[in-house]
Amino acid sequence: MINIVWLVLLAIGIILSGVKCLGIEQTAAGLTMNPSFEPLQVLTTGLFDSARASVELAFGLIGIMALWLGLMKIAEESGLIRVFARAVRPVMIRLFPDVPPEHPAMGAMLMNISANMLGLGNAATPLGLKAMQELQKLNKIKDTATNAMATFLALNTSSVTLIPATVIGIRAAAGATSPAEIIGPVIVATGVSTTVAIIMTKTLQRLPRFRLPEVDESNGNGSEAGEEA
């Protein structure tokens, strides 16, 4: 699906910019045409800018990634994560039945979800990526998402939020008398989207279209193979 979505975004963007070059406009005198290459020139600059911005974004992540991965490692080795993971174990086991309850992936996912709830966006991404690496160690087909990965991703994009810090900031800056009044509605809306995310992943993962291909267990492509990832 990502292939077709990617192609459609790209194709619509370019074709529509091309159409805009014709400069067709509705005026009092009927349709007029003012052809110009400008929309396509803007598009071309935009393409290069986006490509450059992607790399800047990734580089900008390095420092924050390093900080959180370092802290995460301490939390892991000191057993702090295990304490947290044990507390919400019943929920995590139901959400991710394919992940062993004591696996580091559980701890990392839990940390990511907690960071999301508190609106700590800077921490959430590094912790989420750490969780993906741990989940990848359990993955038997390395280029295909597991059920746990898909559920985790959907949970993340549905944004389990308790404190939407950024929006509250924007509202305060705009002079709201009660910038935080939206917290209640946000929790309800996010609860709905998270519930839908869980139901959808659990339902879709069984459909023939999305089912995981069978793997031959005997070739030993088990968790040890995850080291290279």
Place this chain on the structure above:
Amino acid sequence: MFQNLINAVSVLAIPIIVLVIPVWGYYKKVKVYEVFTDGAKEGFQVAIKIIPYLVAILVAIGAFRTSGALELLAKLLSPVTGLIGMPGELVPMAFMRPLSGSGALGIVSELVTTHGPSSMIGRMASVMEGSTETTFYVLAVYFGSVSIRNSRHALPAALTADLAGIIAAVLVCHLVF
């Protein structure tokens, strides 16, 4: 009071976490400095690994945005969105949200400033922003970091959840405010 509490949590959470983890680690006899740097090392590789995925997704989204396709889509769909009580001004926001975090944030700021933070549009935009995520970016970065190419049902599930979140935001605002 409640407002102050929320502010306090936002400001204090990070310093407290950054203090508590190493202190607890030291207490548990972990070589905190060495273990920290050991963990931090991975940061570089992960960031490098996601670059191709980020370039792919951000270039496509960039092309889509500069072409004005969003505005066109919003115009075409506004009769439908009106049925669930969603003002036309919010339609571009709903489409921008899963595509671009900074784009959506820009729209929210603009809506909150022009219509006022306590207007229905301002509130709905705020709730939408707070209760949804940049799905395509998260998908590209998370799966890219471990070189997953076949995302299976993740995208349809995530987009359905986004849609549910947007509809819920509109309905809840109508109920509460």
